[in-house]
Amino acid sequence: MQQNDDRLIIVQTLVIVFLCINILLIVTFFSKDSFYTTMRYILFAVTLLSDSIILIMSDILLILAYFRFAIQSGFCVIIYIISALCTFITPITLTAMTLERYVAICMPLRHGELCTIRRSLNSILIIHCISFVPCIVVLSISFASATPSFYTQVKVCSVESFIFHRWQGHLRSAIGQFYFLFMCVIIVFSYVKIMHVAKAASGEKKKSSLKGLKTVMLHAFQLVLCLIQLWSPFIEAYVLEINLSLFINVRYFNYITFILVPRCLSPLIYGFRDELFFHALKYNLLCGIYKKPSDVF
Known part of the structure; x- marks a missing residue:
């Protein structure tokens, strides 16, 4: 029991730290006109919001499960819809950010035309619509399979509540893996194209291309972590049949590695690696004491 208490405290600490970082980055995003009028920063803000929501919702589910607190199935449906939607928003937005880097590096003359604010808002709408499809499919099948008493039941909320058949x-x-396979194809395509440009370029363009290449690789790594998250329930179900104590350890490891860690990589990739954003972030963090750039504010 003491070990579980320690783990809960560790998770709460990590969630609070990541949320504070995300809030600071969101505040920085709105602090400069060029951030919320540039496509890559707009998409970055979408991932920050999505990651923050999934951190909050997953933490709520964790606390409810820890204290064995039961809620009505209707509320559980709402929590599931929000969580499922945000689960897909982040990787799909990462894919869109990869395509933006591809256009910026491989098609620089058309970047201003293709990556306008209007197209950014349209992209966000498309991302949310695509992200909502798996949720609709799962809930439609669940509602068709559920008995009338399901909607009035009071139980501990979890994804398994909506799975009535294996x-x-x-x-x-399968739906999740199809999505991630498609996203992986796009990222690999972008990586190959950017690498080709980087090899042929020289000087500042080569430096910019290599930086874009590293960003795409980091997006790919984050996408892999998100993909493994979809396999976690099957691994946990198999382990549960073997040993309950081992199941608890595996579930704790999966939560830290495949839910919390991918949600802290977005700040690492764009919040700290992007020079302009980093200077603005440092300015806000130090309450205006830091004044490197006349070009920051």
Whole structure:
């Protein structure tokens, strides 16, 4: 029991730290006109909001499960919809950010035309619509399979609450893996194209291309972590049949590695690696004491 208490405290500490970082980055995003009028920063803000929401919702579910606090299925449906939506928003937005880097490096003359504010807002709408499809499929099948008493039941909320048959879990995983396969193809395509430009370029263009290449690689790594998150329920279900104590350890490891860690990589990739954003972030963090750039404010 003491070990579980320690783990809960560790998770709460990590969630609070990541949320504080995300809030600071969101404040920085709105502190400069060029951030909320540039496509890559707009998409970055979308990932920050999505990551913050998934951190909050997953933490709520963790606390409810820890204290065995039961809620009505209707509220659980709302929590699931928000969580499922945000689960896909982040990787799909990362893919869109990768395409933006591809256009900026491989098609620089068309970048201003293709990456306008209007197109950014349209992209956000498309991202949310695509992200909502798996949720609609899972809930439609669940509602069709559920008995009338399901909607009035009071239980501990979890994703498994909506899985009535084994094949539903496989279908949910298959949809997720199809999405991530498609996103991986886009990222690999962008990586190959940017690498080709980097090899042929020289001077500042080569430096910019290599930096874009590293960003794409980091996006790919984050996408892999998000993909493994979809496999976690199957791994945990298998481990549960072997040993309950081992199951608790595996679930704790999966939560830290495949839910919390991917949600802290976005600040690392754009919040600290982007020079302009980093200077603005440092300015806000030090309450205006830091004044490197006349070009920051």
